[in-house]
Amino acid sequence: MKVLAVIxxxxKNGNTTAMVNAVCKGAAAAGHEIEVVHLTDYKMQGCVACCACKAGKVEYCAVNDDMQKLYGKIVAADCLVIGTPVYMGQVTSQMKAFFDRWYTFLDSNYQIHHLPGxxxxxxxxxxxxxxxxQSVTDYLNYWLGSFFKMQLVQNIVAGQLGPEDAIKGQPEILAMAEAAGRNLK
Ligand SMILES: Cc1cc2nc3c(=O)[nH]c(=O)nc-3n(C[C@H](O)[C@H](O)[C@H](O)COP(=O)(O)O)c2cc1C
Incomplete structure (x- = not known):
């Protein structure tokens, strides 16, 4: 299975990365192919609502930025690991811009392409x-699961994290994350 982790x-060395890396460590041990992407390395904007994707004018998106490097990886992946800190009660702006650019996966008849399953x-x-x-997990589960018809494997949720290595004080969460990757089928 191809696993694409998006942070x-x-x-890049914070708590989210440590937990995502734990999932990837488990998944690699189970024989899966892993790629990790840090959105902070990709210069991208949100959707500009040009709707070129709805007019079938482009393969994925008319906005020519680093998101173009990610569409193929998303489509090729069998499993997405989506890691985000909570910023102002939501996913980070980097993650929200990434998701907004998924508008292309919805055609003009509101049929979903590439993601279901x-x-x-x-x-x-x-x-x-x-x-x-919990609202952030609910948001991710709704959009990825209910809306885009992907299959939830597990939610890994950790709190009381400030310093970037604080997760080291919660080894049970890291173990849970590694097990989630190892159990991926
Ligand atoms: C701009 C900003 C906004 C944040 N907003 C929240 C928040 O709304 N609720 C919360 O519990 N923590 C909030 N935090 C704390 C982070 O979620 C927390 O430190 C997390 O561990 C950061 O993840 P990282 O270590 O992977 O960078 C915020 C941190 C920053 C920098």
Whole structure:
């Protein structure tokens, strides 16, 4: 299985990355092919609502930025690991811009292309206790699962994280993340 991990934190060595890396470590041990993408390395804007994707004028998107490098990876993946810190009660702006550019996966008849059936794992990190931002997990589960018809594997949620290595104090979460990757089928 091809696993594409997409990390929305600007801190490349932060808590989200550590948890996503744990998922990937488990998945690699189970024989899956892994690629990790840090959105902070990709210069991209949100959707500009030109609707070229709805007119069938472009393969994916008319906006010529680094998102063009990611569409093929998304389409080729069997499983997406979506990792984001909670920023102002939501996913980071990097992750939101990434998702807005998924508008192309919806055609003019509101049929969804490429995504249905792929598996997904979410990883979220917050400063507040883990249960405080269930709304972010709910948001990801709704859009990836209910809307885009992907299959939820697991939600990894960690809270009380400030310093970028704080997750080291919660080894049980890292173990859970690694197990989620190892159990991927
Ligand atoms: C701009 C900004 C906004 C944040 N907003 C929230 C928030 O709304 N709720 C929360 O619990 N933590 C918030 N945090 C804390 C981060 O979610 C937390 O430190 C997380 O561990 C960061 O993930 P990272 O280590 O992968 O970068 C915020 C941090 C930043 C920098």
């Amino acid at each position: 929305g934190s600007p801190r 792929k598996k997904f794992i979410t990883v979220t990190a917050s400063g507040a206790p883990a249960e405080a931002f």
